[in-house]
Amino acid sequence: MRQDVQFSLPDDASEASGSIDAVQQAIQHAPQRAQVLLAGEIVPAAESQAQDLQWRRFSSVFLSNPRVLTGLYIVGFFILIGLFGPFLTHQDPNALSSDMFRAPSPAHWLGTTQRGEDIFSQIAYGARVSLLMSFAAAIGATLIAVVAGLAAGYFGGWIDEVISFLINIFLVLPGMPLAIVIASFAVKGPVTIVLVLLFTSWPWGARVLRAQTLSIRQREFVTSARVIGERPWQVILVEILPNEIALVASSFVSTFVHATLTAVALEFLGLGDMMVASWGTVLHWAQVDSALMANGWWQFVPAGLCVAILCAGLTFINFGIDEIANPALRSERKLRKSKKGIA
């Protein structure tokens, strides 16, 4: 705090005498005091640590939440598998061998298929394929959702009508049957699956982002930006989008989960490229080979578990994003922990 010009009085004085009358002193010192008070806003010391809002919130909320950390570890683990897994196994996933339909053993950590392919290699290589497919689909769908949602929300008018119409159509059409129909007519393979996923996953995010944009658009800082003369694309990218980052991130993660599950389902039905090892094709072959009835759990349990655990990890991350965006959830968690509260 800056120096305050204040006169002092002995405050253990028991009786005020004429010479130390506070009122008289106050009157005498008033002009100097006025100068101090008029000299400008006094910035309280505690506030002068100007911390970046985003980073502080991120690190304190996101990284300290046990669920989020679990999710990050899980997803990190799978990414590592995808990057380095193939180096751990020295076997080509498609290599046939004479060890057919063996249970897990030191030679084959997760056993073999009916044709002797090493399942661990399939899972390791497959992680790469599955993750890449889902990632591409999620990125693409989120991009489309952002463009469509923000444009519809900001511009209104016929742009909004057209985009909303498209969103509604895609939401009404059942996603999975549509995906199956499209995939069965096109060239089978990861690229088709990614395109199909793009086509069917964008509306969800777009609808949410449109609603959020409509609400932010009413705020006066958007009107100010327009009055200053910012062009529409500047307003959208600089003013509105940064306020929606949490929603975009959350939408991306959800789409990732959805894409993973749908891709696995489509491949399971045989609509993927059967020659490329991925989690879904592993499950497909497991079904074709009747692994369940032959008690060959090693053929489908690992792949299924990978999918399930990855999706769980992603969902945990989403909880963390929710808590950043909605501080009320944070304090609920704290209150539940502290068990205090008297009305």
Place this chain on the structure above:
Amino acid sequence: MSIQEQAQKLLDVTDLTIDYEAANGTVHAVKNVSFTLHRGEILGIAGESGCGKSTLAYGIARLLRPPAQVAGGQVLYYPRKDRQDAYYSAASSLQDVLQEQDSIDILQLSSEQLRAFRWHELSIVFQSAMNALNPVMTIGMQIIDVLQAHLPDKPMRFYKRRAIELLDLVGITADRLNSYPHQLSGGMRQRTVIAIALALRPDLIIMDEPTTALDVVIQREILELISSLCKEFNTALIFITHDLSLLLELSHKIAIMYAGNLVEQATSREMYHHPGHPYSYGLLNAFPTLDGPQLQMVGIPGAPPDLRQVPPGCAFNPRCIMAFDACRRVVPQLRPVSAETSERKVACHLYDPRFSVRGPTTEQIAYCYETLSEGARVE
């Protein structure tokens, strides 16, 4: 009959303290607030943001939710023992307590007693209450709903008759019984909320900024309505607002709050002519006037403090034109200005006999504020 002749105590608040438990410490929203309210009296509580006036009202009505909680004090209420009218249901749990003593501490009531207490003795009108009306129920049904909740087992014509009576009291015609809130204007919705508050003829009503969202003409009407209703039913009113000029016309007594403390309490006439606390003076003179000479005015420098970082000693001292160093160290207590008038109280070291012979006169405070204006003009 003047207030003095009718002077029966209704509410006695002593050292009420309310805290908020935040993540990084405790925030003292209301600190050692004490005041007395008599039957039929209108007390206005004025203050700016963060002063704790709404928290105080909710605390008295036992409406606080965690993380807010009452940390100390008592709120004594002296109900009438001889109520006979049909709108009073003698809840046995409350009556038992009253057999032994004259007053009850609202803060100590059990939930059952609280339920008997609420709306019969005390009702509350919230901030922007007109938006709190249920949009899918007609206003008639909403009034009847309240009546049914507190006076069960009566025939429907009883409720309907009372609802029409209440709407008539606030100046709404009976044909509006079947209107939905969105069909009414803002002023009419506010009247409806006031009618609901009056449903059971409570002796105390708390109103938290009831006219803030209304236009000035409607505001005048609502204030006149409130004033006449209080006179008619001898209802005491705690009126909370940030607009001190409303209180000067409406209330008998005014209390000024700053950063959780009650800093001055006086009748409205005294407050208008002789504000005692430098903050009160500054607040009164922060409103441009409709008539009188046009001079450059200066508000109060600085801004109301964040309750998480309240200045030590007197919370107002960094902004006070008459502050001295005791103000930075010791929190002033609310004490009577002089021995005769115990009604007029100020929490300011300038009135402490240890520091000055007598407190500053209004002219002296005015002189000090004038140095601020002069300093500002020279700029």
Place this chain on the structure above:
Amino acid sequence: MSTSSQLENPDLSQTSEAILEVKHLYKKFVMHRLNPLARTQAVQAVENVSFALYAGRATALVGESGSGKSTIARILARLYEPTEGEVHFHGKPLKKQEGAGSLSTYRRNVQMVFQDPFSSLNPVHNVQHHLSRPLRVNNYVQNAKQETEHILALLRRVSLTPAEQFISKYPHQLSGGQRQRVVIARALATRPEVLLADEPVSMLDVSIRLDILNLLLRLKKEERIAVLFITHDIASARYFAEETLVLYAGQMVEGGPSDVITQQPRHPYTRLLISSAPNPKVLDRVSDGAEEMPARGEIPSLIHPPSGCRFHPRCPHAMPVCKERFPARTILGDNHWIHCHLYGEEAKLPAENLAN
């Protein structure tokens, strides 16, 4: 200099040319109906409004909700297009489709300050970003160093010192008054000629309102800005502006020097406004000159507004002609004008009698 003499006798003579002039402005908002066969309804927000803004002078638009004052400001900020009527900037009318050049000149010179300090600043950007936007969008500065210097100078002009500390703060770290100062600084970044202030202090604490108003007064004087001050509080209009215009339900009803409007109001609505305003002088039982008007009625719906003079359903002096047509302007002398049949040619009583 002292502000008092300037306000007592404001020189409203039009010696200088008007910077921004509004001529017979109308604005209707069409309401979209789900049923294509139903008749389209429109909110008649502004009807036949005309006034002018001059350099270094503040004009107050006073009215309650639904009076159209915010709509007028937004039309002047070119957020809406008028349905009818013209806006002249330095004598030249504004056109709907304009070249980017002239639109950006207009935007550089006409800026706006909003009511809510909590939503006028984007919570994800700091003060530096907020103040740099108008500079960048309008190519006002050449490089980053100039930009920072300009921003620091702006912060000092609105008394946010030490400026170096404020430049990196985020809105949630600032108080309401500080935020409003940032908003004002942003509006001044390109040295505009006109400032539209839409209720700039109504959401601030009482004790800091005067600070902000005094800041605006100082800036108005120093930069010779024309200020349009929109408010519902006629007392602050008197304090701040030389000229006051009273609006009711989209129509202009009275206008003139602020002191004259507040001390000798003539229009029944103006008198209702003034007598409704909280006035502690009642405690002294001092008669305040303006006749006590009985408060009655509500602001009408703007979708089906009353015909003619929209105040006639509430006016205690209403005559049959008030329902038929909106009164023409009557000059009451010395830049004080009124739209009221009581003072028009049909007036049976001389104007002075109605003051009693």
